Amino acid sequence: MARPILMPQVGQDLTEGKVTALNVKVGDTVGKGDIVAEVESEKAVFEVEAFETGTVLEIRCAVGGMATVLEPLIMVGEEGETVPSVPAAGFSGEDAQAIVGKAAESVAVLPVEAGHQAEALLRTGTGGSSPLARRIAAAAGLDLAAIQGSGPRGAVVKRDVEAYQRSGKGGPTSVVAFSGGPARPAAGGTLPLRTLQSGTGDPVVFIHGFGGELSAWRPLLAHLGLANPVLALDLPGHGSAAGVTASDFEALVAAVHGALAADKVERLHLVGHSLGAAVAASIAGGGDLDVRSLSLLSPAGLGPKINGDYVAGFLSASSEAALRVWLELLVHDPATLPGVLVRATLAGRDGTAMVDNQARLASGVFAGSTQLFSVRDALKRFGGPTRVIVGTEDRIIPAAQAEGLPAHVALHRLPQVGHLPQLEAAALVGRLVTETVRSAG
Amino acid sequence: MAREIMYRDALREAIDEEMERDATVFILGEGIAERGGSYKVTEGLLAKYGAKRVRDTPIAEAGMIGVGVGAAIAGARPIVEILYIDFAMLGMDMLVNQAAKFRLMTGGDGRVPFVMRTQGGTGGGVAAQHSQSLEALFYHIPGLKVVMPSTPADAKGLLKYALRQSDPVMFLEHKHLYMTKGLVPDDEHVVEFGKADIKRPGSDVTLIAWSNMVPRALEAAAKLAEQGIEAEVLDPRTLVPLDKQAILASVARTNRVVIAQEAVRRGGVASDIASIIQEEAFFELDAPIEIVAGLNIPIPFNLELEKASVPQVDDIVAAARRALHAKPLALAAE
Numbered sequence: 001m002a003r004p005i006l007m008p009q010v011g012q013d014l015t016e017g018k019v020t021a022l023n024v025k026v027g028d029t030v031g032k033g034d035i036v037a038e039v040e041s042e043k044a045v046f047e048v049e050a051f052e053t054g055t056v057l058e059i060r061c062a063v064g065g066m067a068t069v070l071e072p073l074i075m076v077g078e079e080g081e082t083v084p085s086v087p088a089a090g091f092s093g094e095d096a097q098a099i100v101g102k103a104a105e106s107v108a109v110l111p112v113e114a115g116h117q118a119e120a121l122l123r124t125g126t127g128g129s130s131p132l133a134r135r136i137a138a139a140a141g142l143d144l145a146a147i148q149g150s151g152p153r154g155a156v157v158k159r160d161v162e163a164y165q166r167s168g169k170g171g172p173t174s175v176v177a178f179s180g181g182p183a184r185p186a187a188g189g190t191l192p193l194r195t196l197q198s199g200t201g202d203p204v205v206f207i208h209g210f211g212g213e214l215s216a217w218r219p220l221l222a223h224l225g226l227a228n229p230v231l232a233l234d235l236p237g238h239g240s241a242a243g244v245t246a247s248d249f250e251a252l253v254a255a256v257h258g259a260l261a262a263d264k265v266e267r268l269h270l271v272g273h274s275l276g277a278a279v280a281a282s283i284a285g286g287g288d289l290d291v292r293s294l295s296l297l298s299p300a301g302l303g304p305k306i307n308g309d310y311v312a313g314f315l316s317a318s319s320e321a322a323l324r325v326w327l328e329l330l331v332h333d334p335a336t337l338p339g340v341l342v343r344a345t346l347a348g349r350d351g352t353a354m355v356d357n358q359a360r361l362a363s364g365v366f367a368g369s370t371q372l373f374s375v376r377d378a379l380k381r382f383g384g385p386t387r388v389i390v391g392t393e394d395r396i397i398p399a400a401q402a403e404g405l406p407a408h409v410a411l412h413r414l415p416q417v418g419h420l421p422q423l424e425a426a427a428l429v430g431r432l433v434t435e436t437v438r439s440a441g
Numbered sequence: 442m443a444r445e446i447m448y449r450d451a452l453r454e455a456i457d458e459e460m461e462r463d464a465t466v467f468i469l470g471e472g473i474a475e476r477g478g479s480y481k482v483t484e485g486l487l488a489k490y491g492a493k494r495v496r497d498t499p500i501a502e503a504g505m506i507g508v509g510v511g512a513a514i515a516g517a518r519p520i521v522e523i524l525y526i527d528f529a530m531l532g533m534d535m536l537v538n539q540a541a542k543f544r545l546m547t548g549g550d551g552r553v554p555f556v557m558r559t560q561g562g563t564g565g566g567v568a569a570q571h572s573q574s575l576e577a578l579f580y581h582i583p584g585l586k587v588v589m590p591s592t593p594a595d596a597k598g599l600l601k602y603a604l605r606q607s608d609p610v611m612f613l614e615h616k617h618l619y620m621t622k623g624l625v626p627d628d629e630h631v632v633e634f635g636k637a638d639i640k641r642p643g644s645d646v647t648l649i650a651w652s653n654m655v656p657r658a659l660e661a662a663a664k665l666a667e668q669g670i671e672a673e674v675l676d677p678r679t680l681v682p683l684d685k686q687a688i689l690a691s692v693a694r695t696n697r698v699v700i701a702q703e704a705v706r707r708g709g710v711a712s713d714i715a716s717i718i719q720e721e722a723f724f725e726l727d728a729p730i731e732i733v734a735g736l737n738i739p740i741p742f743n744l745e746l747e748k749a750s751v752p753q754v755d756d757i758v759a760a761a762r763r764a765l766h767a768k769p770l771a772l773a774a775e
Contacts, residue, residue, distance in 0.1 A: 132696050135724040151728070151766045158696060158727040159766075 002057055002083045004072030005036060005050055008340045009215065016066045017041050024074070028056045036074055039067060044347040046340075048073060055079040070218065129156040136161045138304045143368030145308070191241050191259035197221055197230035202267050202292055204437055206232040207256060209274025209298070210365075211314055211358065213239030213348065216341070220422045223430020226437055228269070233259050235276060237357030239348065245357050248364035249301075249373040253282045260289065269437045271295040273422060274397065275365065278375045284386075285378025292440035293385040295433045298394055298419050300365075301375035303401025308369035310396050311362050315355055320346060332393040332418040371397075380406045387436045389429060391417030443594075443624040451593035451625050452482045452558075452614070455600035456520065460490055463518060466604055467494040469505060470522030470558075479524055480560070480619045506532030506557065510540045510609070513555035518604055525571045526561035526613065533578075540609040541584030552607040556600075560614040562653050562703050563740055563747050567616075572740035572747070574652075574704035579611040580680050580713070586610045586634060587680040591655035593623040595678055598632030606634070615653040635682035639691070643673035646697040646761045649688065649714060651677055654701040654752065661757035668770075672761055680710055688714065689722050696727040697764035703751050706734035731760040 007017065021038040030036055030050040037048040054076035061067040075083045129137075129144050133156045137144045140161075147164045149156035194214055196206070204226060206217045214232035221230060236246035236255050246252040256279050260268070267290040272280030278301035284291040300306065310329050317323040324342045328334040349355050365372055379386065386409040390399040396419040402411055412432060417424045446454075460466045467490075468483060474497040477484030487495040498505050502523055509521035523529045529536070540553045563572045579587045586608055590596040596614070603610040640655055641662050650658035655676045662672040675691050677684055692698055698718060700711040715730040733752040741747055759769060 130727040131724045132727040157766055 002077035005074040007067040007073040145368045191233045193263045199227045199229040201228040203229040204269040207272040207276030225434045242352040242354035269293045273297040281375035284382040295436045296388045330419045385439045394419045448593045449619040451597035455597045459604040466518045468520040469496040502528045502531040506535045510535045513553045520556045523559035526559045553609045554607045555609045558612045562615045564616040566744045568742040569739035589652040594625045598630045601631045617653045634679045637677045637684035637687035641674040643671035645671045647691040647695045650701040660754045692722045699731040699760045701733040728764045
């Protein structure tokens, strides 16, 4: 059966890319891992890999032409086989998801520079502090990294945390809870609201997490059984809003709020991931917009802990291999991490203030491994249908922090899933989001 | 009021009082009747209760334990005294496959109110076959209760309790303790299983110890106090059932733990207690749990080597200092 080689998802909210080279012609045999084409986004050139062996049956786009992201670029199959006449229409997002998933398998993991790997291992370890010291610091909202340790090999132990607290340096960090009041706008522009799917009814607005971008939602769309319009935006410092800055959680919420107001979206469903989920919860709890339902994937803002090593490592990694090491922390099974995600993240940074703006945002919302904001009150105030979905293997935000939510909130704990349930359990997440939206009527 | 008596006298009082109270209690063992026992625990009992209830046996531990388990199943309350715990190995089938399983296999109808009194541990150069600490073997077998008293009062109270409950009890004494003295209440004194005893309260580190390690832990605590460290000494008294709540509560107070056992380190009860603590009180811990245990070797005959093969007071002191992230004493002086 003929199978497509897809035009990769190559950049920030990129919907199409230019084919700059084709290394195969119809009738050629390609093998798994062969580079069959090169395509160009506005910033970089990407290689297109074959993910299975076969004969090239059809090439859908000539050199110099524009190819649509996640649409078939080349069809491969048995020699002499005919390609269905309208394969593009019959090709579902689910297939795309499968192929994107397969891409991960075929992307060779490049040797990581020794120095960086060592650093990564050091920073992801839990050594350097006693369990009790970590517990006290987390409860007090302190950044352990700022505390001088006196234990074995400089480990931070209880007496160090207590001495730090006594010194006054570590007055508990204030916990911000957005209440929908007047807010400072983000600097450097507004956030564009993009339509991912047109439809009828109240729009469903998707908000991505830290380090993500709106186009990352696309693979999930195939799993939504909704006729509603689907909108998404890029957070300040992310994707097409790389140049927009927000320096704390309130500014972040205000920026999203502003974007919704600018497009006169007043009655909506919100779906958020991680930091974006916290923003969604804040807006829902603010009460001035008519939020019909709330779907929160791996939400931030429910407890003090976040993996600060991940945030720092993600921002500092500058090679594909180094970034991959960090991004693998996002998933339970590294094989589910699409290679294009790694490349697209790096490409998106190129020539923009993205890393600086994300670092600024990170320092305003996280202190080391502590989240400086809480949306628990906002969740309490928002009485509408609310679903929280977490992966029990989440290595960025501990799943246990989603315990003890208000009684009207449904909690789904997905086993064998990490911080990206929308990737690792796309079908179920799609179904749960759909049910949440429909339950609001 | 209370009297100061020896551990061995406290044991005799317990047996005497329970034999007087309950006619089904009897005791059998090697040299316990005419000779009054190698450690003089049963002295005088033959004259008081007669040869039917205080019986000498041949040197045949498998037979003695088998008789005891059988008598218990038949409704008596036997105490079988095994001279050295090392010799109890001869009766392991009766203990592990019969006594420990009978209650389960009869759907709870059959009970085995059997008490095996024996003693273990090092002392006086009696070498590898007479010095072992084998509590972990019994601790490992569901269905057996494991009791390890460290003081005369606990010895009396726990033995009296053992003779009033209905499951097989491994009552493990220590050869070093028979001549130690302590206060024992004059009145009826029964100590329930599964209740740990804080032998000394303290706030800086918890020393968990049983049997002969309790006096050593107390001595270590006294030394630590001179260094400004207040150690809490917790004696579980019974390893099965184990007073987990008392251990977790103490860890929550002190945040540091040293577990001292005379038995070899490998596969020991200390490792299991450490595992319970890390599982249930991980975020109370400010330092790795320290285990002070015997070396993984048969106990040597040579007295100095015997001493080197099991924990001494200074080993416990050093471990407590490590748990407090304090310098070793040799360096602290500088």
